[in-house]
Amino acid sequence: MYIQQIRNATIIVHYAGKKFLVDPLLSDKGLYPPFLAGIREDMRNPIIDLPMSVHDIIKDVDAVILTHLHLDHYDDIAKEVLPKGIKVYVQNEQDAKQVKNDGFQQVEILAEDTLFEGIQLIKTQGEHGRGEDLLKITGQVCGVVFKHANEKTLYITGDTVWYDGVQKEIDSYNPEIIVVNAGDNSWHDMGSLIMGKEDVYEVHKAAPNAKIISVHMEAVNHWTLSRKELKRFGEEKGFSSSLFVPEDGETYTF
Incomplete structure (x- = not known):
């Protein structure tokens, strides 16, 4: 397995001979307005460039995983450039309907027993912030566990804070590699939308033998953790x- 950080939550996962693209934000720097989150609202998103060409990112991708459909995880350029016949995995029927409306023909909802070319893909739970009011704004999200006899178990948490649901997934699957979205992005005075440093520490305490890769950092205007x-x-x-904090374009092999 090797994992390449692209930008924000966008990563490439090479796993059991297949190439997965996760949460593609593929636009040029500054194409979209800032998130009106009370932080750096003078900066358009994404606030940094891609580390490589879009062609190189999507070349030979076997499947796409969308943990949810927020703009910084599934943008207009991704909709435009990804082949419409590519396999796309989403979290629920609502997201599947939207992605199909965008022209994609092979859209499947992740479950606990999803199989892709012999690779088990397991949908995991997440909470995109703390408190009912914030969760009503952010909506439903998911993560995913990758399992294969010839690979280490990989857990991508998606856009979630640390809570007992993440503990449950770690206890259930005992992942050896965990990718966390940990820029501590915030929404006004309502608090964190994704993991901050203390959340990452909780992940480590729950899985002390796992390697943790921190992504979703310094790429959109409302990040707070560098x-x-x-x-x-x-x-x-x-x-x-145990903690890996990649620069954009950096790759780790496990």
Whole structure:
């Protein structure tokens, strides 16, 4: 397995001989308005460039996974450039309907027993923030676990904060690699939308032998946790050897 950070939550996962594209945000820098979240509202999204060409990102992709359909996980350029016959996995019927309306022909809802070319894909739960009011705004999200006899178990948490649902998924699947969305992106005074540094530490405590890869950082206007700060926190808490904080374009092999 190897995992490449592209930008924001967009990653490429090479797993059991297949190439997966997760949560594609493929536009040029500044194409979209800022999220009106009370932070850096003078900066258009995404606030940084892609580290490589869109052609290189989507070349030879076997399947796409959309953990949810927020703009920074599934944007207009992705809708335009991805082949309409490619396999696309989504979290529920509502998202499937939207993606089909965008012209994609092979759309499947993730379940606990989804199989793609011998790879087990398991939908996991998530909460895109804390508190009923914020969750009404952010809506339903998911993560995904990858399993195959010849690979380590991989858990992509998606846009979630740490809560007992994430603990349950870790306990259920004992992942050896965990990808967390950890820019601590926030919405006004309503709090965090995704994991911050303390959440990442909780993931480590729940899975002390797992390697943790932190993505969804410094790419859209409402981030609050920098790569530098997360790395420093990992050192302070003594888990830096288990924590990977990639720059855009960086690849890890496991």
